[in-house]
Amino acid sequence: MRVSGRAWVFGDSIDTxxxxxxxxxxxxxxxxxRHCLESIAPDFAASVQRGDVVVGGANxxxxxxxxxxxxxxxxxxxxxxxxxxFARIFQRNCLNLGLPALVCxxxxxxxxxxxxxxxxxxxxxxxxxxxxWPCRPLPDFLVRMVQSGGLIPHLxxxxxxxxxxxxxx
Amino acid sequence: xxxxxxxxxxxxxxxxxxxxxxxRPGETLVCRVDLAMIHDSGGPRRVAPKxxxxxxxxxxxxxxxxxxxxxxxxxxxxxxxILKLTRDWVRETGAAHFYDMQGICHVVLxxxxxxxxxxxxxxxxxxxxxxxAFGCFMAGYGATDMAGVLASGEVWITTPExxxxxxxxxxxxxxxxxxxxxxxxxxxxxxxxxxVIEYAGPALAEMSISERMVLTNMAAELGADTALxxxxxxxxxxxRATGREPPEALRGTDAQIFARWRSDADAPAAxxxxxxxxxxxQVAAPHSPANSDAVGACAGAAIHxxxxxxxxxxxxxxxxMAAAVLRGRRVARDCRLLIAPASxxxxxxxxxxGTLATLTQAGAILLPSGCGACAGLGAGLLxxxxxxxxxxxxxxRGRMGSPNAEVYLASPYTVxxxxxxxxxxxxxxxxxxxxxxxxxxxxx
Numbered sequence: 001m002r003v004s005g006r007a008w009v010f011g012d013s014i015d016t017x018x019x020x021x022x023x024x025x026x027x028x029x030x031x032x033x034r035h036c037l038e039s040i041a042p043d044f045a046a047s048v049q050r051g052d053v054v055v056g057g058a059n060x061x062x063x064x065x066x067x068x069x070x071x072x073x074x075x076x077x078x079x080x081x082x083x084x085x086f087a088r089i090f091q092r093n094c095l096n097l098g099l100p101a102l103v104c105x106x107x108x109x110x111x112x113x114x115x116x117x118x119x120x121x122x123x124x125x126x127x128x129x130x131x132x133w134p135c136r137p138l139p140d141f142l143v144r145m146v147q148s149g150g151l152i153p154h155l156x157x158x159x160x161x162x163x164x165x166x167x168x169x
Numbered sequence: 170x171x172x173x174x175x176x177x178x179x180x181x182x183x184x185x186x187x188x189x190x191x192x193r194p195g196e197t198l199v200c201r202v203d204l205a206m207i208h209d210s211g212g213p214r215r216v217a218p219k220x221x222x223x224x225x226x227x228x229x230x231x232x233x234x235x236x237x238x239x240x241x242x243x244x245x246x247x248x249x250x251i252l253k254l255t256r257d258w259v260r261e262t263g264a265a266h267f268y269d270m271q272g273i274c275h276v277v278l279x280x281x282x283x284x285x286x287x288x289x290x291x292x293x294x295x296x297x298x299x300x301x302a303f304g305c306f307m308a309g310y311g312a313t314d315m316a317g318v319l320a321s322g323e324v325w326i327t328t329p330e331x332x333x334x335x336x337x338x339x340x341x342x343x344x345x346x347x348x349x350x351x352x353x354x355x356x357x358x359x360x361x362x363x364x365v366i367e368y369a370g371p372a373l374a375e376m377s378i379s380e381r382m383v384l385t386n387m388a389a390e391l392g393a394d395t396a397l398x399x400x401x402x403x404x405x406x407x408x409r410a411t412g413r414e415p416p417e418a419l420r421g422t423d424a425q426i427f428a429r430w431r432s433d434a435d436a437p438a439a440x441x442x443x444x445x446x447x448x449x450x451q452v453a454a455p456h457s458p459a460n461s462d463a464v465g466a467c468a469g470a471a472i473h474x475x476x477x478x479x480x481x482x483x484x485x486x487x488x489x490m491a492a493a494v495l496r497g498r499r500v501a502r503d504c505r506l507l508i509a510p511a512s513x514x515x516x517x518x519x520x521x522x523g524t525l526a527t528l529t530q531a532g533a534i535l536l537p538s539g540c541g542a543c544a545g546l547g548a549g550l551l552x553x554x555x556x557x558x559x560x561x562x563x564x565x566r567g568r569m570g571s572p573n574a575e576v577y578l579a580s581p582y583t584v585x586x587x588x589x590x591x592x593x594x595x596x597x598x599x600x601x602x603x604x605x606x607x608x609x610x611x612x613x
Contacts, residue, residue, distance in 0.1 A: 013359065013360075013457065013459075015457075015563075015565040015566075016565075017545070017563070017565035017566065017567050017568040018565065018566060018567065021545060021567040021568070021572070022544050022545025022546055022567075022568060023545045023546075023550075023567070023570070025210065025545075025546070026245075026247045026248070026251070038572075039566050039567050039572040040566075058360055059359060059360040059362070059392055062359060062360075062392055063295065063563060063565060064295050064563075065211060065293065065294050065295040065297075065309045065310060065311050066210075066211065066311070067211065067215070067311035067312045067313060070311070085360055085362060086362065087362060087392055088308075088362045088363070088392075088394055089295055089309050089310060089311055092310065092311060092314055093311035093313065093314070096311065096313035096314055096317075097313060139197050141325075150313065151313050151314065151316075151317050152219050152222050152223060152313060152316065152317075155223045155225070155316075155317055155320055155321065156222065156223050156224065158321075159223050159224050159225050159320070160224075163224075
């Protein structure tokens with residue numbers, strides 16, 4: 001599973017209220033996403049392209065459990081999120097929605113708008129014509145879950161298997 | 170323990186929930202969930218479509234608690250729709266425990282005896298860490314994770330490393346658990362992903378259940394997976410008083426529970442220490458709880474609003490702290506003091522013991538119980554350029570209204586003292602005038 005796009009670089013401790021302010025929680029997903037990161041990067045939501053890679057510093061996604069923070073990035077077409085470290089719930093939310101979120105200790109080396117390629121299963125990121133850095137590999141079952149589109153498709157498969165087993169019982 | 174190896178409290182709970190003899194930090198495994206909590210914001214409106222997609226029913230309606238606290242009471246038609254959808258979902262699924270506008274989930278759950286030592290619980294909210302005050306391993310999850318829990322009764326976790334945090338000394342008058350947590354956000358940092366914080370020590374032993382809940386609640390601000398406090402006599406007294414029984418597998422005498430749900434002395438863990446006695450009241454400047462320092466660093470800073478609310482900062486003890494400062498005093502003319510008690514029960518107890526009268530006579534405006542302004546949803550939001558001092562747990566940019574507003578975090582003492590002064594103020598001189606030594610009630 002590979003993702004290619006431009007880098008959008010952010011600093012440390014980007015929180016869920018910056019990613020998705022509470023005031024927009026009642027809006028439909030597509031409208032909500034237009035406010036993603038608006039207080040620190042007003043042009044992000046309008047300019048981000050499908051496949052672009054969000055690159056954070058330490059503790060990316062700190063704060064609320066609101067899945068809308070991860071969902072907004074996905075809705076805008078973001079292909080992967082890399083960070084020096086993640087807040088636990090935010091990283092789970094990304095993976096559960098099928099958005100690759102990988103810890104890359106060298107994320108600080110990546111510059112704004114660099115053209116990136118990320119290999120999710122192998123765990124690395126490469127700058128076009130330049131350096132390649134390792135990302136911490138996800139456990140195999142999480143790679144499979146992300147590849148299948150997240151936790152819901154994963155559970156659908158499990159449910160189908162249970163239904164078949166019941167019919168055969 | 171099996172294998173004769175020492176384990177921490179977190180590892181013992183995860184071992185039981187995952188059906189292992191023993192677990193070690195870093196192991197990723199699947200746990201059976203004793204209880205699942207969802208609320209109106211991340212709950213039915215988001216999980217119902219996902220359950221339908223999976224084609225699954227709720228795995229065990231008896232183990233599901235639903236709390237409507239984010240959009241309560243409905244301030245517009247969309248909020249009303251969300252609350253109605255939540256009620257309808259509870260009826261359709263038969264979810265056994267529903268608290269509709271009874272207060273904030275993290276306070277309502279223990280009030281009604283849903284959390285017990287040794288439980289492995291999943292909460293659809295980041296401050297679900299609060300449950301750790303009852304010796305229950307309860308972490309926060311997003312909506313898709315909670316849909317998975319509701320469908321299967323299971324969730325995967327990576328066993329966290331335990332950080333044992335020893336709280337030495339004793340808190341000085343006018344200093345509270347909130348001050349301790351703000352100090353820890355600054356001194357320990359907010360990036361403790363992969364750790365569970367287990368609090369212990371003499372200052373902890375002296376704390377009321379309400380104050381212990383502040384420690385576990387704000388473990389979320391430390392970025393920890395969750396937090397734990399081993400049960401003691403005070404924990405069990407509070408839980409037994411709820412009238413509810415623990416899940417069958419976790420029943421026992423207090424002595425059996427204490428022996429079962431504690432860390433082994435020689436269990437491998439990271440360790441840190443803090444001296445509660447050395448602590449002054451703390452204030453976190455905008456826009457992070459980690460921007461905390463002693464109140465003197467920003468004393469005198471102008472404020473427009475003082476807010477006493479949220480799961481962390483509007484329990485009965487918190488209202489008592491505010492009342493200790495406000496009794497016989499008035500809120501400054503150009504400042505507004507808003508108080509949203511954490512639960513309906515808190516309101517009724519504060520009405521019965523005279524606390525509400527003290528607060529309103531000082532000029533406080535009472536708001537409904539719920540997440541309210543803390544979550545950027547209810548009454549009490551801020552305009553561009555406005556400054557608020559608040560008992561809540563997060564002061565991220567844009568959280569409480571305008572992205573151009575500023576929020577300072579502090580204890581109920583400090584927020585009340587600031588409301589009286591009309592600017593950020595140290596509560597200790599006001600408390601000392603009264604000769605109030607330790608005005609916090611010991612009750613849960």
